[in-house]
Amino acid sequence: MEATARILVKEGFDKASTNRIAEKAGVSIGSLYQYFPSKEALVIAVIERHTRELMQxxxxxxxxxxxxxxxQAVRRLVAAAIAAHRVDPRLHRVLSEQIPRTGRLGEIEIFNREFYALxxxxxxxxxxxxxxVDLELAAFMCVTAIEALTHTAVLYRPEMLSDDGAEALVDEATRLVTRYLR
Incomplete structure (x- = not known):
């Protein structure tokens, strides 16, 4: 899965192949196929792992x-969301592009539902x-705002994830969410 992630980040989905992944992982193609029948299965496994890590x-x-x-809670939650997105922003970007292609939108929905409930x-x-305020609506609004801000920063404004940029993003997102709630 690590080899798959690295190749996706470096070369993109279309240039990734099971042969390249097996080579990069240092395993035979036959061994790879014992566990993953296709490139798509490898990408799905990487998406699932990434989603589990984000949920943790x-x-x-x-x-x-x-x-x-x-x-204080909102500030820490925003900071945690940014920290999670800063772990491997290029991988996050590639996986975000691949989720619709792999049919794994349902897993993202499960993640969202659990986070909304929490x-x-x-x-x-x-x-x-x-x-x-209606708590269902408030949870939806707040979680969606935090996720949209951090996710969009990863995809389109990576400079906002630098130390200085992240601090400003935490401040502004905290202000946005807490003013909405109060």
Whole structure:
């Protein structure tokens, strides 16, 4: 999977082949086919791994902020989303392009639903800090805003993920979400 990820980042999906991946991984093509019947299966495995890693970051961040006031919690969640997207932004970009091609949009939806539910539970526990708002809608709005901002930075504004840029992005996204909630 590491070889697949590196080739996708360096050369793109169309230039990747099972032969190149096997060569880069240092395994025979026969061994590769024992576990992955095609290039698409390898890409799906990389997408699944990447999604699991992102969800682990999201779960850990939400557990960490469970008792924090809204503004502090949102700041940490935005910072965690940016940190997760900074891990391998080029891979994230390539995988984002490949998800529709592989038919794995459902997995992203599962990730989103779980994150919305976790964030909604946080909001429920901090209702006294919020304006009167539909918590389902608020969770959707906040999670979507945070994900859209960080995801778009990865895809189109990678300079915003530099240390200085990330700090400004955290500040502004925190302001956006907390003002919406209050």
């Amino acid at each position: 970051v999201a779960r850990a961040a939400l557990a960490e902020v469970a008792t924090l006031p809204v503004e 964030f909604r539970a946080y909001l429920e526990n901090h209702r006294n800090e919020l304006r009167s």
